[in-house]
Amino acid sequence: MRVRTGLLLALLLTVVGCxxxxxxxxxxxxxxxxxxxxGTTQVPDKPQRVVVxxxxxxxxxxxxxxxxxxxxxxxxxxxxxxxLGAQAADIPVVGIIGTPNLEEISRLKPDLILxxxxxxxxxxxxxxxxxxxVFGDAPGARWKENFxxxxxxxxxxxxxxxxxxxxxxxxxxxxxxxxxxxTVSVVRFLTDETRLYTPRxxxxxxxxxxxxxxxxxxxxxxxxxxxxxxxxxxxxDADFVxxxxxxxxxxxxxxxxxxxxGQLPAVKAGKAFDVDDKIWMTGIGVTGxxxxxxxxxxxxKA
Amino acid sequence: MTALAVAPRADQLSRSPxSTRSAGLLLALGLLAVLxxxxxxxxxxxxxxxxxVTLLFAGDDGSIDGTVLWNLRVPRTLLGLEVxxxxxxxxxxxxxxxxxxxxxxxxxxxxxGAAAAVVLAISALDYASVDAYxxxxxxxxxxxxxxxxxxxxxxxGGISPTRLxxxxxxxxxxxxxxISAVSLRDSAALEQYRAWVVGSLGGRDAETVATFTPFLAVGLLLALACIRPLxxxxxxxDLARSLGGHVGRTRIASAGAVILLxxxxxxxxxxxxxxxxxxxxxxxxxxxxxxRWVVPYSMVLGPCLLLGADVVGRLVVxxxxxxxxILTAVLGAPLxxxxxxxxxxxxxx
Numbered sequence: 195m196r197v198r199t200g201l202l203l204a205l206l207l208t209v210v211g212c213x214x215x216x217x218x219x220x221x222x223x224x225x226x227x228x229x230x231x232x233g234t235t236q237v238p239d240k241p242q243r244v245v246v247x248x249x250x251x252x253x254x255x256x257x258x259x260x261x262x263x264x265x266x267x268x269x270x271x272x273x274x275x276x277x278l279g280a281q282a283a284d285i286p287v288v289g290i291i292g293t294p295n296l297e298e299i300s301r302l303k304p305d306l307i308l309x310x311x312x313x314x315x316x317x318x319x320x321x322x323x324x325x326x327x328v329f330g331d332a333p334g335a336r337w338k339e340n341f342x343x344x345x346x347x348x349x350x351x352x353x354x355x356x357x358x359x360x361x362x363x364x365x366x367x368x369x370x371x372x373x374x375x376x377t378v379s380v381v382r383f384l385t386d387e388t389r390l391y392t393p394r395x396x397x398x399x400x401x402x403x404x405x406x407x408x409x410x411x412x413x414x415x416x417x418x419x420x421x422x423x424x425x426x427x428x429x430x431d432a433d434f435v436x437x438x439x440x441x442x443x444x445x446x447x448x449x450x451x452x453x454x455x456g457q458l459p460a461v462k463a464g465k466a467f468d469v470d471d472k473i474w475m476t477g478i479g480v481t482g483x484x485x486x487x488x489x490x491x492x493x494x495k496a
Numbered sequence: 497m498t499a500l501a502v503a504p505r506a507d508q509l510s511r512s513p514x515s516t517r518s519a520g521l522l523l524a525l526g527l528l529a530v531l532x533x534x535x536x537x538x539x540x541x542x543x544x545x546x547x548x549v550t551l552l553f554a555g556d557d558g559s560i561d562g563t564v565l566w567n568l569r570v571p572r573t574l575l576g577l578e579v580x581x582x583x584x585x586x587x588x589x590x591x592x593x594x595x596x597x598x599x600x601x602x603x604x605x606x607x608x609g610a611a612a613a614v615v616l617a618i619s620a621l622d623y624a625s626v627d628a629y630x631x632x633x634x635x636x637x638x639x640x641x642x643x644x645x646x647x648x649x650x651x652x653g654g655i656s657p658t659r660l661x662x663x664x665x666x667x668x669x670x671x672x673x674x675i676s677a678v679s680l681r682d683s684a685a686l687e688q689y690r691a692w693v694v695g696s697l698g699g700r701d702a703e704t705v706a707t708f709t710p711f712l713a714v715g716l717l718l719a720l721a722c723i724r725p726l727x728x729x730x731x732x733x734d735l736a737r738s739l740g741g742h743v744g745r746t747r748i749a750s751a752g753a754v755i756l757l758x759x760x761x762x763x764x765x766x767x768x769x770x771x772x773x774x775x776x777x778x779x780x781x782x783x784x785x786x787x788r789w790v791v792p793y794s795m796v797l798g799p800c801l802l803l804g805a806d807v808v809g810r811l812v813v814x815x816x817x818x819x820x821x822i823l824t825a826v827l828g829a830p831l832x833x834x835x836x837x838x839x840x841x842x843x844x845x
Contacts, residue, residue, distance in 0.1 A: 386690070
């Protein structure tokens with residue numbers, strides 16, 4: 195008998211709990227409507243408490259002078275990307291990219307949540323119950339569209355466009371340092387893979403804005419990167435080679451190809467440079483892109 | 497159980513004539529030679545065959561082809577030979593000493609022990625290099641096997657094949673939950689662990705290969721010394737004793753051989769499934785259960801499976817690669833299924 199009462203009580207509580215959370219949360223003040231990867235959402239005119247659930251959203255917010263109240267980290271690091279500086283360093287972390295802690299997010303009482311379909315699609319309705327939620331799509335390949343979307347959602351559409359234009363002008367100016375036919379390749383050493391990044395990736399789009407050529411193997415590849423065997427490392431050769439490491443160098447596939455790496459003409463000529471994985475690979479946004487340009491400005495010299 | 501029993505019976509000991517088995521061994525050696533050549537000549541980078549041959553005999557000429565051959569393909573081919581021999585032999589010894597056809601290095605906690613040690617090393621030492629944690633893998637494998645033997649030896653009755661396997665299952669389960677606990681708390685460790693746990697012949701330099709050669713060599717000698725006593729043990733403990741064998745000593749020597757062989761192989765290449773399980777079954781189906789034939793056949797067919805899987809892995813997803821640990825399972829599982837079906841058909845009534 196007691197067991198049955200307990201069960202009934204539990205059931206009742208569950209029902210009450212559900213109905214309390216039913217439906218999507220509505221902002222109280224004036225709103226704007228934003229159309230995004232998951233539909234159309236009413237967001238507050240001037241969001242004050244923003245939670246961002248991936249690096250491109252964090253970059254967009256910081257670039258536009260809005261400090262989020264919550265963010266996520268990637269599996270290999272303790273906090274937000276260092277390249278975003280002090281502004282991002284002390285933002286509370288609410289989980290790992292792709293597995294945010296919904297309870298902690300709701301405790302922050304956000305009035306806007308930014309993420310992407312690729313990271314959090316299964317959680318879209320739950321996130322929407324916490325706060326108006328806007329999703330981008332294809333973080334690397336469509337980073338410019340996403341950046342503008344996040345800028346619009348943050349109520350900083352004009353500032354977003356200005357930042358993008360300034361970046362693009364700077365990219366063009368850096369490109370004028372080198373001949374058009376200069377080839378640039380981007381290689382990333384992960385723990386069990388070696389990848390060459392294509393023009394469809396974030397770094398590839400930045401390099402296209404600069405206006406340099408890319409090596410044969412990545413030019414026609416359909417995805418953002420091509421996986422190669424260490425034996426194929428010579429295909430990474432170009433006039434300039436930029437290498438990023440997902441983990442400390444000796445833990446990646448780099449040692450496997452080290453002997454070959456030393457034989458690349460670009461390496462011998464001192465035209466190969468180690469770059470920050472957190473910028474070139476995951477620094478997706480205008481601030482990240484400008485940091486890529488910093489590296490290029492410093493190194494891309496005939 | 498009898499249908500799958502590994503124990504040889506007198507009438508089986510000479511199932512096929514000696515000449516047939518010798519010819520078969522020569523054939524297997526031929527296959528191994530072909531696979532060694534393939535492992536040196538084939539890969540993601542296309543090097544013309546005659547150029548490979550020239551480079552092999554003339555030495556590294558400092559060209560990119562030379563670096564690929566001498567820095568990547570030669571070490572991984574040698575490692576494939578060593579690990580293939582070690583795993584197959586460890587499987588043979590384990591299945592014989594436990595008189596259990598299911599016994600392989602995974603069952604007695606060797607893989608789990610190595611994996612647990614690697615996870616702890618990565619987590620506690622904050623990214624050691626691959627070369628540093630091979631030693632942890634080796635120690636972990638050895639400790640796990642010793643613990644399994646220790647647990648099995650406790651209590652009345654001493655070590656029996658059943659107790660050994662049960663102890664192995666229990667220790668493996670405990671170690672695996674520990675691996676999950678550590679790797680879920682420390683996601684960076686998980687990332688490194690994932691790369692190691694697949695099992696690969698690539699990415700190990702000639703030095704790593706050389707480091708483990710002495711261990712594998714001693715393990716090999718120990719295993720060879722166990723052939724005769726293990727053959728006697730297969731007839732049953734009492735009979736083995738009456739034939740003048742020391743059952744306890746045989747078990748200890750076998751355990752030593754397995755620790756050195758499986759521990760060394762797992763440390764050098766990561767856990768590679770199926771070789772230790774499949775090869776002894778495959779070989780017994782061809783030669784019968786006499787270890788004097790099973791051992792040499794296994795020592796040839798083990799590296800055949802490993803090198804074959806590795807070469808296939810280099811060719812199927814060009815310009816990338818698939819790790820050998822994935823392919824031994826993919827290629828090995830269907831073979832084992834065929835064998836299981838056949839065994840049921842020919843199994844003694």
